[in-house]
Amino acid sequence: MFRATSRLHTVCQAARSTLALRPVKYAPAYKAVSLTMFNTSRLYATSGSTKVVPLTAEKYPGFNRNEQFKKLEDSDVDHFKAIVGETGLIYNNEDDLAAFNTDWMNKYRGQSQLVLKPKTTQQVADILKYCTEQSIAVVPQGGNTGLVGGSIPVFDEVVLSLQSMNSIRSFDDVSGILTADAGCILEGLDNWLNEKGYMMPLDLGAKGSCHIGGNLATNAGGLRLLRYGSLHGTVLGLEVVLPDGSILDSMSTLRKDNTGYDLKQLFIGSEGTIGVITGVSILTPRRPKAVNVALLGLNTYEDVQKAFKQSRSELSEILSAFEFWDNNALQIYKKHSDAKPLMENEYPFYVLIETSGSNKDHDDEKLTNYLENMMVDEVAQDGVVAQDETQIKNIWGVREGFTEALGKEAAVYKYDVSMPVNKINDCLEDMRQHLKDGGVFGQPDSPIIDVVGYGHVGDGNLHLNIAANRVDKRVPALIEPYLFEWVAKQNGSISAEHGLGVAKNQFLSYSKSDGMIKMMKTMKNLLDPKGVLNPYKYLPSQ
């Protein structure tokens, strides 16, 4: 049963004039659940564990070590030791190397024997200069919270961890411009800014572990993109070390600067393949004084779109999140969670609406009017509004609990795609039918449990997940490239926010034209002619 809790206010039961809202002060507490998930050191299957992560190079076909890369010699390690010092590296110590060689999902595993932890930009420069000179392959790594294996070595690449570069450099509390080292943890920056009345313009589940440098290198999207826009807009400057060891300094703290090509943009989303980000200058918004969260139950995907369109009109400048999930996703969540249901009945679709503003009373009134209109116009069938921080956490807890719940099934095929907003449910329904037609879904003995959808509907970003009760070779063959072709037909993206890494690089042509891929390869060759930086990833090998 999925029932309204006693502390949650059910919109449909309220007289329109008496709808009572009690928004809470902004607090990031509701992210606590997911934070622990991203602590890589806790998740790695150690030798004492029953689970050993297979090597990426063996698990995925088509990887061959590039023999033009030098194998590490003692003299190389000595050279690196001279740069970063005795305590600035980990060498030939499997236990300590483990957390750097494996991702938090236990999906990818590399074979690096050396981790370097430089403390200064100059040390990063000295390392890269030597790596290029000696043809030593190197993988930059931030918080290691990625989903596509981008920060994990494939073979014996040296890991260049930014974790020891974690100082805030400056903050201007008139303009809200922050400069910081790349290794600062996102949540740490957000907490630091909180005391000054500001916040980071991005937020994601991994905030407790991910580095701001990694966020930039992967162009992280996340929960606040709808409101604060992409990093291409909020990042004002970068400090980047190029593969040849030169330091590209564009650490501007200016909102406006039209003097030449905006080269820093190339590195945002480049996944460490053409340079290593060591510093960032970013514009931070004022922290909102009031945050409200509501949940609506809806009958059709058309209603989801109506609710979104109307939210842009009525909630407009205070709308900070518009997330959706289908009832299929909720069923998987319920199976693995003992959380109380948020509504009395179930509906085919749900949307989570968050507002963030500077005036609590105004925000309450706008949200109340919006929710009333949604109910009166029968766009929504039911709705609840959080009355306190705990209830905000409960509602967000469902949205953020899908990943964990799905992870408890025997197998899950995860996709992160974007497309025009009106195509999202078609994508889910078509995939269900396709798997039924393929004989792997819909029968009592089918391997597929369900195709479920959730995501940032406001950004056209669907997290499509296919849960299975066992591994069946027919399944991946049915999904790929079928899904990629489907997305390509809608001019969508096969990777909305997760990036390419080793998971998607061979499928790039589904989202980018030959001309674009050719120019990307030209850029890579220009900046990293020996290809030492994060090899085997990002760009297709052919």
Add this chain to the structure above:
Amino acid sequence: MFRATSRLHTVCQAARSTLALRPVKYAPAYKAVSLTMFNTSRLYATSGSTKVVPLTAEKYPGFNRNEQFKKLEDSDVDHFKAIVGETGLIYNNEDDLAAFNTDWMNKYRGQSQLVLKPKTTQQVADILKYCTEQSIAVVPQGGNTGLVGGSIPVFDEVVLSLQSMNSIRSFDDVSGILTADAGCILEGLDNWLNEKGYMMPLDLGAKGSCHIGGNLATNAGGLRLLRYGSLHGTVLGLEVVLPDGSILDSMSTLRKDNTGYDLKQLFIGSEGTIGVITGVSILTPRRPKAVNVALLGLNTYEDVQKAFKQSRSELSEILSAFEFWDNNALQIYKKHSDAKPLMENEYPFYVLIETSGSNKDHDDEKLTNYLENMMVDEVAQDGVVAQDETQIKNIWGVREGFTEALGKEAAVYKYDVSMPVNKINDCLEDMRQHLKDGGVFGQPDSPIIDVVGYGHVGDGNLHLNIAANRVDKRVPALIEPYLFEWVAKQNGSISAEHGLGVAKNQFLSYSKSDGMIKMMKTMKNLLDPKGVLNPYKYLPSQ
């Protein structure tokens, strides 16, 4: 006298509890004055005129025609005619060529004999392919409203005008994503979106003439940047023709797409030097339902900063403009305008505050509270709030009237710089002192009338203007490179939003490191190895 008009409400005269606001519906009418200024065809000094604009190549030193560029032959013109048709070009007709050879300020003049007006992306591609093959230099041109001579030929470059590519391609009214040809006029797009409840995320004085393609090529900032962010964030996709004639298609209509280097960013702000933008996909915000405009008079620049910081906190999500000017700028304006004064007394500084929101009552309340706080805390000495569209127009009219007023002086030296917000007035005061020390300002017979400042203080963007009653050779020598050095010391930008063109390219090193300039040149050489696209501009010649 500068006195409160009868229709304007004076904050200091109102009991705090009775401050009456009557915000108006959003209307772009207040831009009408400046629009006419940018109609290039009206401004060019024809042969019948007494004023002939000197040739850029003769007026500014250091220009030599690159003799590697082919001089146009009849066979070339025939080839172009075969691409664009008889009506798609202007050849050897001085009168018709004039508007393309001269900028609206009558500051730059080129010597092109051929203007091409392609109607399709393929025609642009065919033109550029031929130009590169034949080494024919070419200047892309949009609405020709630039301030640094970037779209005007220097010698005999062919002008490639985008004015015949002016169709809206698509609009998604759920997501607000617009795709359009590069030659669409900004105001036309804004008006078209208006009917659908959306708006363009940028606004500038030249909106009645400037093209969206030109806005992107110059990374236009303008009045809405404070609220809606830079084009690097709002542009989702571009269609660009490279110098070799290949079409780079990244016309994504997706808010999220992490598949490869974000190459389109390179072309935003590249001033037509590495490719010609032919199409754009851009995210448009909802048009606000209510707009308020207020004007404050302040005693110190510290108060300006306090007012700005507090506006970010109290007006937060509805703040859409925070403009400033000093009393020096106002005096020049008064000299050339018969508009009634807006306040009873004069103050050293003024700030214009605009709010745009979805709920008129809420916005009124926020603004009233803010203005009251500013008065009670004695941050502001006086203030007025517009009660209707005419008053909104009147207040904006002052801010937008400075350019025209300054243009009526015998000479004006215009600069567009950015720096940390707290340095803006220091820059003005220091420049005044420097010119006094240099003997050209402060005495009855001095050539300098005044150094005046206005601009987008919220963006750290100062328009520094030096008005003179006559041309005096000592003046420019005192200003440059003094000002650029001053700005460089603050890690500022010598061109905040106007770009480089032929006016600033030789001064790039004041804002960009050698490493950055080297990489810019590498990019230029990579994409335009023959250098045919917009030569003599943007990058320093040495």
